[in-house]
Structures are given as structure tokens and as C-alpha cells.
Amino acid sequence: MKSNEYPPGPRSTLKRLPERGRYDRSTVHAILDEGLVGHIGFAVKGQPFVIPTAYVRIDETLYLHGSPASRMLKELRKGVPVCVTVTHLDGIVLARSAFHHSMNFRSVVIFGTARSVDDLDEKKRVLDALVEHVAAGRSSDARPGNPEELAFTRILAVPIEEASAKVRSGPPIDDEADLMHPAWAGVVPLRLQAGQPIPDERHPPTQEAPAYVTGYRRGAAPPPE
Amino acid sequence: MKSNEYPPGPRSTLKRLPERGRYDRSTVHAILDEGLVGHIGFAVKGQPFVIPTAYVRIDETLYLHGSPASRMLKELRKGVPVCVTVTHLDGIVLARSAFHHSMNFRSVVIFGTARSVDDLDEKKRVLDALVEHVAAGRSSDARPGNPEELAFTRILAVPIEEASAKVRSGPPIDDEADLMHPAWAGVVPLRLQAGQPIPDERHPPTQEAPAYVTGYRRGAAPPPE
Numbered sequence: 001m002k003s004n005e006y007p008p009g010p011r012s013t014l015k016r017l018p019e020r021g022r023y024d025r026s027t028v029h030a031i032l033d034e035g036l037v038g039h040i041g042f043a044v045k046g047q048p049f050v051i052p053t054a055y056v057r058i059d060e061t062l063y064l065h066g067s068p069a070s071r072m073l074k075e076l077r078k079g080v081p082v083c084v085t086v087t088h089l090d091g092i093v094l095a096r097s098a099f100h101h102s103m104n105f106r107s108v109v110i111f112g113t114a115r116s117v118d119d120l121d122e123k124k125r126v127l128d129a130l131v132e133h134v135a136a137g138r139s140s141d142a143r144p145g146n147p148e149e150l151a152f153t154r155i156l157a158v159p160i161e162e163a164s165a166k167v168r169s170g171p172p173i174d175d176e177a178d179l180m181h182p183a184w185a186g187v188v189p190l191r192l193q194a195g196q197p198i199p200d201e202r203h204p205p206t207q208e209a210p211a212y213v214t215g216y217r218r219g220a221a222p223p224p225e
Numbered sequence: 226m227k228s229n230e231y232p233p234g235p236r237s238t239l240k241r242l243p244e245r246g247r248y249d250r251s252t253v254h255a256i257l258d259e260g261l262v263g264h265i266g267f268a269v270k271g272q273p274f275v276i277p278t279a280y281v282r283i284d285e286t287l288y289l290h291g292s293p294a295s296r297m298l299k300e301l302r303k304g305v306p307v308c309v310t311v312t313h314l315d316g317i318v319l320a321r322s323a324f325h326h327s328m329n330f331r332s333v334v335i336f337g338t339a340r341s342v343d344d345l346d347e348k349k350r351v352l353d354a355l356v357e358h359v360a361a362g363r364s365s366d367a368r369p370g371n372p373e374e375l376a377f378t379r380i381l382a383v384p385i386e387e388a389s390a391k392v393r394s395g396p397p398i399d400d401e402a403d404l405m406h407p408a409w410a411g412v413v414p415l416r417l418q419a420g421q422p423i424p425d426e427r428h429p430p431t432q433e434a435p436a437y438v439t440g441y442r443r444g445a446a447p448p449p450e
Binding site for chain 1: 236261262264265266267268271272273274275276277279305306307309310312316319320321322323324326328330332334336352353359360364366367368369370371374377378396397399404406407408409410412414417418419420421422423425426427428430432433434438
């Protein structure tokens with residue numbers, strides 16, 4: 001049986017502010033599943049590269065899509081270690097002292113070894129999952145990938161070897177001596193918000209925008225008012 | 226005189242979809258200055274780490290603050306190369322074909338060699354700039370850092386050696402043959418949106434929230450309606 005927690009490892013154990021660390025799978029998965037862009041780190045002869053990329057989690061594997069593949073592919077085929085980080089910024093924390101300013105955030109750092117996904121069936125399954133991850137319901141509306149497109153699609157699989165989450169939430173934590181300092185203190189909450197959908201202006205769709213477009217949002221639904 | 230463009234280098238030149246690459250300083254600076262969290266990549270004996278961190282740009286130097294410093298500091302003091310990536314997600318691009326789904330985004334990738342900032346005056350200047358970067362106007366309201374706090378603050382300086390931006394914007398680009406596929410197509414715009422400020426509930430401020438809190442936003446102001 002799989003443990004509910006990722007085992008702590010030398011790469012993933014938080015050294016600074018360890019009270020912010022979370023190692024349970026449900027926290028790690030929720031942060032990954034809300035995200036759209038991950039930052040993929042790999043090193044070529046000691047030179048680090050960090051490339052933003054689309055991804056989707058399926059069970060305990062992260063699948064990476066697109067542009068990092070080209071530069072990474074040759075390296076990663078060899079089984080080079082990668083680090084994938086996903087961060088949600090939830091607010092800026094304005095303390096009374098400059099020193100205690102902070103940010104509310106949720107982040108996950110994953111360590112693993114990437115392999116190239118070359119099998120067309122696996123590619124198709126991942127591409128569908130990726131489209132669903134970006135907009136749930138979309139994969140049945142869009143025209144599926146054909147063999148030529150799937151052959152051209154570059155996907156890397158990163159089985160999660162080690163993972164840790166880091167979370168800061170809540171109000172500023174000022175020193176007692178600063179509580180009378182005459183400045184407003186609190187949090188400005190931030191979230192990735194969807195705006196009014198923009199129909200393709202080059203070829204305007206004749207269809208109404210579906211609910212996954214008009215009601216687009218990331219993360220859990222807000223609590224009822 | 227400084228060139229308006231970053232010189233192309235082997236690390237920063239885009240290999241895939243080079244038409245999305247931008248090397249002019251104004252584009253790179255605007256993306257950096259809008260961001261709040263950068264993803265810092267460094268390698269320790271071939272193992273990459275990608276750590277989200279607060280930063281501020283001053284001229285051609287990126288200053289990194291906080292948690293990556295602990296793990297990185299010992300490595301980076303030696304002059305280890307780093308990569309810093311800042312990404313803004315601007316929208317999801319729903320094409321008629323699964324294959325042409327995409328995201329609108331603006332990202333910057335910086336390469337440089339980090340040094341530790343140890344001088345207290347330099348630290349104070351950076352901490353003020355960082356607070357201003359997060360909320361313009363805040364540094365004159367907050368209680369400034371004292372020598373003990375500044376000694377405890379960990380800051381790394383990364384002079385920008387190479388930089389490139391990558392930008393995708395606009396509608397989906399479907400193949401001609403898919404234009405009659407019966408699915409809505411277009412863009413769901415996304416932006417990091419500030420919500421209602423939350424006054425410090427532990428020690429409620431007696432001050433009104435200032436304009437930089439009530440009107441908080443990142444990036445350029447929206448065009449007038």
C-alpha cells in the first residue's frame with residue numbers, strides 16, 4: 001500500500017522554516033493539479049536551465065509538454081535528474097516592519113528522472129489528459145490528435161521520486177514592539193482570475209462558449225456565501 | 226553606451242519557435258518588474274534545484290531574497306552559475322484541434338553568477354527596493370530594517386549576463402482543415418488579480434488601507450475604457 005506521505009529525502013526536506021513543509025500526497029497533488037505552468041530545472045555540464053512548461057499529473061508521474069523538450073530531450077534521454085517546481089501566489093503580506101513582509105503561497109518541488117514518451121498510445125493518453133487538465137471537458141470537444149501530430153508532440157515523463165510542498169498562509173507576524181507602528185497591516189489576496197472569453201477573431205466560432213470557458217477557474221470552488 | 230538588446234548567447238538563444246523570442250531590454254525588464262516570484266535554478270553536483278523566491282531588479286542586477294539563500298548560499302558563494310525564470314500566464318488558448326492548444330504567456334530566462342550581498346548599506350537599499358517592488362509606496366510606511374534584521378536578511382545578487390524573453394499572445398492558430406470542426410475556439414484570458422484586502426486579524430490596524438493596498442495590481446494599468 002502506498003503511504004499517504006512522500007518519504008523525506010535529502011533533496012526535498014525543508015531546511016529553512018521547516019514548519020511550512022508538507023509531505024502528504026493530497027497537499028502535493030492538489031497544488032500540482034491546480035497549476036498550469038511548471039518550472040523545469042535541469043543542468044547541462046553544471047549550467048542550470050529553468051524552463052516554464054505545461055504539464056499534467058497522472059497518478060505519481062508528471063508529464064511535461066512542449067518547448068523544454070527540444071533542449072532537454074537529448075540530455076534527459078540519458079536519464080538526467082530534473083526538478084519541477086509549481087508555485088501558486090496567494091497574497092502579499094504587508095507587515096508593519098519591512099523585515100516581516102512576506103508572501104502567501106503554495107509550492108511543490110518534485111525530483112525525478114525524466115524519460116521520453118515515444119509510444120503513440122501513451123502520447124495520446126497524455127495529450128488528452130493535458131487538455132482535460134487545462135480545461136475539464138475540452139478533450140471531447142476538440143479534434144483529437146492524429147498520428148502525425150502525436151509523432152510531432154514531445155512529451156517527457158517524470159516519475160515522482162521525492163516531493164515536498166511548502167505553504168505560507170494567514171496574516172503578517174509582526175514583532176510585539178512594532179504593533180503600534182502607524183501603518184496598515186494585512187494581506188492583499190491574489191489569485192489567477194479568468195476574464196471574459198475572447199472568441200477566435202480570425203475565424204469566429206459559431207458555437208456558444210461552453211461552461212468550462214465561461215466559468216473558467218483554477219483550484220477548488222469558493223465556499224458558498 | 227549600453228545596447229538596447231541583450232547579446233544573444235548560447236544559453237539564451239531560443240531554438241524552438243524562435244519567432245517568440247525577444248531580446249530587447251525593455252521587454253525583459255517589463256516582464257521582470259511585473260513579477261513577484263522568480264524560479265531560481267542551480268545545480269549541486271549535477272542535481273538541479275528550482276526554488277521559488279522573491280526578487281527585485283535594480284538596473285542590470287536581479288536581487289534574490291530569502292529561502293533559496295540557505296541552501297544555495299554555500300554553493301553560490303563559490304560563484305556557481307544560476308538561471309532565474311519569471312513567467313506570467315496570460316491565457317489559455319483553446320484551438321479546435323487538441324494539438325494546437327496553447328497558452329498565452331510572457332517569460333524571461335536570466336543567466337548569471339550569484340554573489341552574496343553582505344554589506345549592510347547595500348542590503349538596506351535592496352530590502353527597500355524589494356518592498357517597493359512588491360507594493361510601491363510601502364517602504365516609507367513600514368518600519369525600516371534595523372541592523373540586526375539586516376544582518377539576518379539573506380540576499381543574493383545576480384548580475385544579468387544573458388537574458389531572453391519569450392512571448393505568445395493572440396488567438397489559436399488552427400489548421401485550415403479544422404476551421405469547420407464544431408467546437409468553440411478562442412482564448413480565456415488570465416491574470417493575477419488582487420482581492421479585497423484582509424486587515425491583520427490578530428492586531429487590527431487602526432489606519433485606513435492605503436491606495437497601494439485598495440488599488441493593488443501588477444503590470445501596466447489597463448487602457449481607459
